[in-house]
Amino acid sequence: MKxxxxxxxxxxxxxxxxxxxxxxxxxxxxxxxxxxKAKAEGHEIEIFQSNCEGAIIDxxxxxxxxxxxxxxxxxxxxxxxxxxxxxxxxxxxxxKIEVHISNVHKREEFRHTSVTAPACTxxxxxxxLKGYALAMDYLTxxx
Numbered sequence: 210m211k212x213x214x215x216x217x218x219x220x221x222x223x224x225x226x227x228x229x230x231x232x233x234x235x236x237x238x239x240x241x242x243x244x245x246k247a248k249a250e251g252h253e254i255e256i257f258q259s260n261c262e263g264a265i266i267d268x269x270x271x272x273x274x275x276x277x278x279x280x281x282x283x284x285x286x287x288x289x290x291x292x293x294x295x296x297x298x299x300x301x302x303x304x305k306i307e308v309h310i311s312n313v314h315k316r317e318e319f320r321h322t323s324v325t326a327p328a329c330t331x332x333x334x335x336x337x338l339k340g341y342a343l344a345m346d347y348l349t350x351x352x
Contacts, residue, residue, distance in 0.1 A: 210349050213277045214243060214341065215268055216258040217285030217294075223310075230311050232337055239338055246342055252349060262291055269297040279348035280305040281341060288313075288323045298328035305329040306344035310337055 216236075219226060224235030240256050247254035255277075257268050265287065272280055280303055287294045288309070298305055305328070312335025313320040326332045331347065333340040346352035 210278045211253045211276065212247065212255070212345065212348060213268070213272045213280045214254065214256040215265055215280060215282040215284075216256070217265055217283060217287050218260045219285055220283060221258050221260070230316075232310070234338060239341065242338065243341055243345070246345060250345075250349065250351070252345075262287060262293060265294055266297040269294070269301060272303060273301045277303055279303060281308055281344040281348065282306070282325070282329070283308045283310070283341075284325050288325050289319055290324060292324055295325045295328050298325055304348055306347060307332040308340045308344050309334040310340065311335060 221236050223231055223239060224233055236258070243254060243256055259265050259268070265284070269280070282298070282305060284291065284294055284307065288307070307323065307326050307329045313323070314334065323332065333343055336343065343352065
């Protein structure tokens with residue numbers, strides 16, 4: 210199975226920013242964790258991070274052309290206001306799971322709304338980095 214993981218703004222600062230919310234593991238830890246899980250289970254994985262909305266949209270559209278079997282996306286702050294990312298997600302008929310490390314429903318009011326989740330198959334929130342692994346399990350039929 211061919212999976213694409215897309216991480217939005219500030220995810221590259223894992224382990225640096227707001228450790229009480231996002232944990233102490235850094236971005237490289239997340240990448241290695243996902244690559245090792247994919248390799249052990251026989252899946253192909255590409256992991257992408259950008260702080261730029263357009264680059265994320267381009268990567269979603271590229272997933273269509275490269276025939277990705279599933280997308281795991283943490284749109285970061287774009288979750289709450291990017292109709293452009295939402296429209297890109299809606300335009301590809303690929304299973305998509307939105308992941309958030311923290312429980313966005315227990316945080317600031319503006320984080321309670323996701324404009325991107327309705328364009329996704331499902332959403333996982335508040336389970337830390339394990340949420341990515343659970344999303345992978347769902348997309349690969351393991352869960």
